[in-house]
Amino acid sequence: MKALKIIVFIVLGIVALLVIVGLILPKSFSVERSVEIDAPPAIVKPQVVKFENFAEWEPWGDADPDMQVTIEGEDGTVGAKYLWKGNDDVDSGIQEIVAMDENRVDVKLTFTEPWETEDKTYYLFDDTEEGTKVTWGMEGNMPFPMNLMTLVMDMEQMIGEQYSEGLNRLKERCEKMASEMIYGGYKIEEVDMPEMTYAIVRKKIPMSMMQSFYAESYGKLSQALEKHSVEAVGAPSGIYFAWDMKTQETDMAAAIPVPVNTEIDGVETVNVKGKALKLEYYGDYENLEDLHMAMDAYMKANNMAPSKMVMEEYVTDPTIVLDTAKWQTNIYYML
Secondary structure, three states, rough: OOOHHHHHHHHHHHHHHHHHHHOOOOOOEEEEEEEEEEEEEHHHHHHOOOHHHHHHOOOOOOHHOOEEEEEEEEOOOOOOEEEOOOOOOEEEEEEEEEEEOOOOOEEEEEEEEEEEEEEEEEEEEOOOOOOEEEEEEEEEEEEEOOHHHOOOOHHHHHHHHHHHHHHHHHHHHHHHHOOEEEEEEEEEEEEEEEEEHHHHHHHHHHHHEEEEHHHHHHHHHHHHHHHHOOOOOOOOEEEEEEEEOOOOOOEEEEEEEEEOOOOOOOEEEEEEEEEEEEEEEEOHHHHHHHHHHHHHHHHHHOOOOOOOOOEEEOOOOOOOOOHHOOOEEEEEEOO
């Protein structure tokens, strides 16, 4: 009986000690890890902000190859969610983008298993001479008695190691993309364009009228070429001489390539020759804006002067090829 009392007192003493220690131990923690990436922000940020890309470099996937991932909302925007469900090594939870600006992204991190907790994570982006510095941070809460876990594990070190592993994977991925000139998911290459002559109909119009302008102008050009027995020597194109987002107007031309230095009565022509950036794309025309954004990002990242002439070459005839995934469009930015 005496021995039992002793055991009870010892147990109560241990419990009391743990309570006291738990009250003293910090109930929050913070972690930050950074990496320098030899790639411009235009490459790095989409790999972080878009959950579809995050899934390619995050450090936990190897622990559960069968982890189930679902992305909800418009990926890469405030409100987008990344839901995962995995084994005991990765647990289950939700990441939600709650705030975003040019240099920072804030994410609410909610673990739903093995118990529910809510923490904050964030990413910081800084331009450097070499490229981009990315900082990945976390601010977490560990109320009593969960904070007693810090007696046997260093949360800062454990999470920090995982973050460092992820950032190193991000670095490798982005630098590979930069070496291949992949911007916004599109490959850009520098080419030498041979001299070409285009028969054009040029006009300054509201951007909202572009589709009707193309339809009318290509009809006029086709009639003029047929009338003068001139054959097209390539795909119809669009040429942009100016693009004003404030006024929503563009100085543009519907263009059809003809033999070099051809002159056609009543039809304006323009010659094109020289170095250009080229982006080859397959898909419908709804994503063409993304192609131009990728080009702009590449030029800014490489300190190139804005192009004075931009071309869209519509290689595939959509009236013949109905599968939009096979529609080829080449984008050229003259240098």
